[in-house]
Amino acid sequence: MNIQQLENELWEAADQLRANSKLTAAEYSMPVLGLIFLRHADNRFQAVLPEIEKDIPPQMPAVQREEVIKLGFQGKAAVYLPEAARFSRIVDLPQGEQVGTVIDEAMDAIEAEHEVLKGALPRGYTAFEPGLLAELVKIFDRPAIKAATGDVFGRIYEYFLNKFAMTGAQEGGEFFTPPSLVRMIVNVIEPDHGVVLDPACGSAGMFVQTSHFIEDSGQPDAPHPSVNDAVIFHGQEKSDINTRLARMNMVVHGLDATHIRQGNTFYDPIEHLIGGCDFVMANPPFNVDGVDTKRVEGQVGELGADGVRLPFGLPGTNGKTGAISNANSLWVQYFYAYLNDTGRAGFVMASSASDAGNKDREIREKLVKTGHVDAMVAIGNKFFYTRSLPCTLWFFDKGKPEDLLDQVLMVDARNVYTVVSARSHVFTDEQLANLNAIVWLYRGESDKFVALLGRHQQRADDGLAMLPARLAADTAAVGRLGAVLRAFADGAALADLNADPEDVPVTPAALAAFKADLAAAEAEAATTQAGLAAMLAACAQARAAVAATGKEHKDKVRLQATLEALGPQLKAAGKTLEARHKVWLKLQDTAEKGLRARLSKAFDGKAAREAKRALLAADGRRGEAPTVRDEVLEALKQAVYFIHQGHWLHSRFPNALFERVPGLCTVATLEEIKANDYSLTPGRYVGVAAAGAEDEDDFAEKLREIHDELTELNDKAAALAARIAGNFEEFLA
Structure with a gap:
């Protein structure tokens, strides 16, 4: 499970507490953050505990053993948790037990052990419906979150702070x-x-x-x-x-x-x-x-x-x-x-x-x-x-x-x-x-600049390294779908396709048109494959250049030129792959919906569905793993993205030295600041970027932003219109 999916799932689960209780966002935010704190504290505790326990004799009495464990946590980057505050104890509560009371008591126990937290941890868990709270505790005990490291949990914590800020739960998010x-x-x-x-x-x-x-x-x-x-x-x-x-x-x-x-x-x-x-x-x-x-x-x-x-x-x-x-x-x-x-x-x-x-x-x-x-x-x-x-x-x-x-x-x-x-x-x-x-x-720290340019280039190379295997997997998926459709085209009988007299009949012309489209796609496949092979050969040359590049700035400059020359081929390859996917998926759609291929003994429906799935984008909201299509396009995007990041740096500072870049940066002398009435607004000094200087990718990003904003506004308008219509109908009823 990826971190974004985990964050979204946890938020949806936690938000059920508010949706199914009488508490406001402000009232339930602190208890939810407290539960995340408890889960993360337990993760860190459990990570350190084995190291401490290995030196404790098994025959040591329980009370003395706990004292030794407590001492062992001194100086560790973890919080000692008394037994009453350990997450496993809360998770293992018998059904019907008052989980809210137990969590309140866990917070009491932690504060009793750690003076710095005195009065900081939330209480009031008894205000939540016990069944909902117990379910949230179980969600926080899933393997993915139990295995979360400090950095992952820190991000989850920040994510929840962000979400509460967006709901205005904490003083307007200030x-x-x-x-x-x-x-x-x-x-x-x-x-x-x-x-x-x-x-x-x-x-x-x-x-x-x-x-x-x-x-x-x-x-x-x-x-x-x-x-x-x-x-x-x-x-x-x-x-x-x-x-x-x-x-x-x-x-x-x-x-x-x-x-x-x-x-x-x-x-x-x-x-x-x-x-x-x-x-x-x-x-x-x-x-x-x-x-x-x-x-x-x-x-x-x-x-x-x-x-x-x-x-x-x-x-x-x-x-x-x-x-x-x-x-x-x-x-x-x-x-x-x-x-x-x-x-x-x-x-x-x-x-x-x-x-x-x-x-x-x-x-x-x-x-x-x-x-x-x-x-x-x-x-x-x-x-x-x-x-x-x-x-x-x-x-x-x-x-x-x-x-x-x-x-x-x-x-x-x-x-x-x-x-x-x-x-x-x-x-x-x-x-x-x-x-x-x-x-x-x-x-004057040019060495850091050069090192960053090198990191962008290395990340681009990481994307190139993934391409051969991922492209082969994509081509294989297309081949499997093509084989299913070819078997159908060669073996389909009109009598089978028209078995139900109530259906609109499949005509010989429709089947012939499908065969012609399939043959055209098969013929185009060879040309497409040749173009992709040429792109892979260019990628191999670029990767060799990355491996041979030295640490000096001049070396990075030469490599950047090589990578930027490869960029258009990578972008074209992405468009080619998406066009290829579209053609074959359309053929499959025609076979299944237009020709009723499922009625033919020559059509392998299961193989077709599996091949189709590989060529469609995964639904991240449902937790679906990346598909073959996703992975090959992601490798291309990574390479293109990091080549662009290197271009952003090198095109603005070609000599790895600071210089004025209109619209972005400059150095203002105290005399210039005085002449501007001691304004410290950067826009007064950097000027405006020259016309046409904006990168194509930056322009595309702005267009995507406008499109996304328009889509969001249209969705809100549609929802508002539906609400108004509903209210109006209610009023007239």
Whole structure:
């Protein structure tokens, strides 16, 4: 079972609790997340337990044995679970047992063992219908989820947070930052040591992604570095539910949640961290008004003085209330003030903050003059689940080298995205990596750029490597269907096909036309096969070039040219295969529906169905495994996709050096920023891409987006029309 299917299945099952109870989405979200926490905690517990038990003598008394097990979990990247909290105990409850009570007691037992979780875990499972809750527990005990690793479960956890955000279950989704933006922030600031602060930490997504970054930064053949040894996480959130979510999310990922605190960042400074953080990252609430001026004006002053977090002054105030009219500039200064002398910060801000006037403009001027604004990245609409506003990612670096102090990297990424639905966009892994490569080049890290280009090329080669076997399987499936249809064409008798006198008769002309179409398809098969063979030969040459390519940039450039020359052949092969499938499936459809082939002794219906199944797309919603057709087209798509990713990089930065790319990126000097009234909006500086510069694939993606959005709107319109018609009929009845 693939991860997306698993996520969807779990969500549908969990959502039955809300659909069949009186609870609102907000009321049932925490218990469901708690159950996921319990399942994941048990997975990690069971993974470590055998290692601890192997050194325990079998004759040791049970009570003493449990104490030894508990001690064994100290220092492990897993949570010790007392027997009352182990998932197997809940699953094995006799029918009719009060499962909600037992889960509540399990949460009590865990908190009793782990002080950091005190008060964080949800209760109230007795509010659910026992049968439904027991069924959900069994679903969470299926083999696929029992075998889920930490990364898989982390993704499931994030998926549920996303879904609850989309339903507005948690304060309009404010606690949840889309993973695309979190990953981009982490990739740019590279938080791999020291003190990491998020003063608006929500569900601690920034910390979880930091842990992934640290683990992935280790050498491939070496043990993963210990995240809790490398960094100390500090988080602050004003609401109790979000601090609980943050602690649960961190513990479920094996992270130290000791320093997650509840507090309003505007009024509750973390004094000992001011000027002491290596990294600060956050997605604060945008455009907050009503902050009490009197309670924050004491934070203004020179950095280094006690309690100073507003080194550039107060933003403007509301003339009627006297309160801060927009808190965006408070947040910007807080992030800056918490950094130490070499610290980096990355955070999300409303797009308006980079152009705001009056006091905000004065604050921005002072900030720019420090030289510590590192980069600004404009993000397009639809990245947030509960709002469609564009935003900007801000990056500070107090340790910038001297040659970069008088400039700011400007990146306009509003045209870089992948459509998930008509209202949701994300960055793919490759888009994130390509955008990050711009930052590497800006920092002079060309070796990372070259390595990324090489990885794209290797992934393209992985797709090419799968093609021969998958193409052979596809051709064999077509051959099997062709053999069934040829046997029918040669052996069909009109008397058999017209056995039922009430049916419309199959005419000799219809059977003759089918035979002619079949003969044409068989004749075309040889031409098609020759074209595919030529494509495979070109793929073999390209693969040989990949194997022989060195590590230097010039080597990668030559290889990219070879791969890009292959691209049109791969795209043509995909179209050829889909056309071939269409022809043979149409012939089968004609035989079965038009000629009633099932009535002929010459027709092997079972073989025809199996061959047809291989040439149709699998239904992922039903959990169907990829078919022969899916697999060969996926190999082609993978190769084409990664060739395109390499093209995206190389066509924009052909010398593996940073340069201005109209419509995408540039470096703005402090003088240019001053001339633009200290605006930090990337669009003001990068300009517009030249006409015709947009790639064909990018244009096709935009067309697909428009088509998907139109389809979704049409579906909604049809549903609304049906509802109105139903209501009208009800009214007239």
